[in-house]
Amino acid sequence: MDKREELTGLLSSFICHASSHLPDDVVARLKQMKEVENEGFAATIYDAMFENLKLADELKRPSCQDTGVIQFFVKVGTKFPYMDELADILKDAVLKATKEAPLRHNAVEVFDEKNTGNNTGYRIPWIDWDLVPGRDDIEVYLYMAGGGCSLPGFAKVLMPLEGYEGVVKAVFDQMTTYGVNACPPCLVGIGIAGSAEVAAKLSKKALLRPVGSHNPNPRAAMMEEEIEKGLNEIGLGPGGLRGKLSVMGVNIEQAARHPATIAVGMNTACWAHRRAGIRIGSDLSYEFFTHKGVTL
Amino acid sequence: MSTYELTMPVSDEDIKKLKVGDVIFITGTIVTGRDDVHHRVVKQGKKFPVDIKGKAIFHAGPIMKQNDDGSYKVVSVGPTTSMRMESAQAEFLAKTGCKIIIGKGGMGPKTTQGCIDNVAVHTIFPGGCAVIAAEEVTKVSGVEWLDLGMPEAAWILEAEKFGPLIVSIDSEGNNLIDENKVLFAERKGPVVERIAKKLDFLE
Numbered sequence A: 001m002d003k004r005e006e007l008t009g010l011l012s013s014f015i016c017h018a019s020s021h022l023p024d025d026v027v028a029r030l031k032q033m034k035e036v037e038n039e040g041f042a043a044t045i046y047d048a049m050f051e052n053l054k055l056a057d058e059l060k061r062p063s064c065q066d067t068g069v070i071q072f073f074v075k076v077g078t079k080f081p082y083m084d085e086l087a088d089i090l091k092d093a094v095l096k097a098t099k100e101a102p103l104r105h106n107a108v109e110v111f112d113e114k115n116t117g118n119n120t121g122y123r124i125p126w127i128d129w130d131l132v133p134g135r136d137d138i139e140v141y142l143y144m145a146g147g148g149c150s151l152p153g154f155a156k157v158l159m160p161l162e163g164y165e166g167v168v169k170a171v172f173d174q175m176t177t178y179g180v181n182a183c184p185p186c187l188v189g190i191g192i193a194g195s196a197e198v199a200a201k202l203s204k205k206a207l208l209r210p211v212g213s214h215n216p217n218p219r220a221a222m223m224e225e226e227i228e229k230g231l232n233e234i235g236l237g238p239g240g241l242r243g244k245l246s247v248m249g250v251n252i253e254q255a256a257r258h259p260a261t262i263a264v265g266m267n268t269a270c271w272a273h274r275r276a277g278i279r280i281g282s283d284l285s286y287e288f289f290t291h292k293g294v295t296l
Numbered sequence B: 001m002s003t004y005e006l007t008m009p010v011s012d013e014d015i016k017k018l019k020v021g022d023v024i025f026i027t028g029t030i031v032t033g034r035d036d037v038h039h040r041v042v043k044q045g046k047k048f049p050v051d052i053k054g055k056a057i058f059h060a061g062p063i064m065k066q067n068d069d070g071s072y073k074v075v076s077v078g079p080t081t082s083m084r085m086e087s088a089q090a091e092f093l094a095k096t097g098c099k100i101i102i103g104k105g106g107m108g109p110k111t112t113q114g115c116i117d118n119v120a121v122h123t124i125f126p127g128g129c130a131v132i133a134a135e136e137v138t139k140v141s142g143v144e145w146l147d148l149g150m151p152e153a154a155w156i157l158e159a160e161k162f163g164p165l166i167v168s169i170d171s172e173g174n175n176l177i178d179e180n181k182v183l184f185a186e187r188k189g190p191v192v193e194r195i196a197k198k199l200d201f202l203e
Helices: A003-020 A024-036 A040-059 A083-100 A160-175 A196-208 A218-234 B012-016 B035-043 B082-096 B109-117 B130-135 B176-197
Strands: A069-077 A126-132 A138-145 A154-158 A186-193 A247-254 A262-269 A275-280 B003-007 B023-032 B056-058 B063-066 B072-076 B100-103 B121-124 B137-144 B154-169
Touching (some): A003 A083, A003 A275, A024 A040, A024 A247, A040 B154, A069 A083, A154 A196, A160 A186, A186 A196, A196 A262, A218 A247, B072 B137, B082 B100, B109 B121
Parallel strands (some): A069 A126, B003 B023, B056 B100
Antiparallel strands (some): A069 A138, B023 B154, B063 B072, B121 B154
16 A cells, blocks of 8 residues: 555544544543433433443444534644645545545535536635744644534634623624524634734634643633533533533634734634644654543 | 424414423424425425325435435434524424424524414424434435425435424414523523623723
């Protein structure tokens, strides 16, 4: 097998595994939340969630039928030997995983309004690149952007006098309306920046950070904690059916803003947060760091 | 709050006894239909190709696998966001005689009125629990409108004791998720006010 085929196979297995198994940090947080949500519908739903994860593992099937539009966030070392071919390899891996998992067909060409039937399409899979000078390895994050969890997403530009208060208000408004339908308990990703597209992109990158991690800026970390605590007090419960909690967590990412704008972006990850991360060396050895102990 | 097992087709009497918060398990024919199916039936005025009078429409876009003999098997099928069908649902109920809507999250006032007028219910299957649902389907008896693609086609499923389905809109017009949203909105105000006081970072 040539190296290109080997890398395609590895990435395809990575996608297949992620479609059936949640990352370690998400499972750990859901277990903690299940202990608290021990009454009424909330308890019934949590039981179903864990039974579903067990069945998905046993039967080797995607745990949710909506395996999303496939998005990759890649940190690529500028000396990675397969850099020139990586975009094509990622696309081939999606084609292969679509048949093998199997994944649902989720790429609909805009304007033509036709489902391509193979999860690839114009600019899809979506690939976001970060170059890492001097390194010869890559870090690939996969996110399966489902319809339900993508619906609450928004970005808008506030005026500075609306302040960070405006950010909080926008997030709470969205989470208590659209968020109810997005398979809570969600992980909430917030981006704060100077323009809409930067804030939106950072809000998705925030979802790639582990549940329970904190922004290194103390004010940002405080804001994450306060919003998480506040949302939990509202008690959306699993599925919006009420409970003692609402969210798995709140992650914020920021970029320096323009003096005259505070842009906010928000994205949610549903409880079935299919995010996965893998580090692949120049010799194609790998570390599947979001799903410890898994051999692909 | 009660638990019922129902066999389809269901009657008006079966539906009238259901109240929000009840849990039901249903046996019989369930047909999937999401945005495009509702668009075709309601906006484009096409006849729904399956008789679902007294049966269930499932807001779901499954993952299906075709067997060697051409038949299909459900790999994974869970509920999708019902609210997307709000603009068309009431008219869809009137046109098809469908009695049970299965989805996730809430639906709005038009559907609530539709449930009163057509003696129907909206129910919630636990979101993201698509393998459980697939295991409750005993047979795929056909598919219509496959030109819409795998998620949007109308898959005809035979199910046994399909659930748990939590009744979220009943035929008297009670709406569980709407009631919850009122409560969430009430709780939101003081919480946002409290947090905002801690976030005056501007110099």
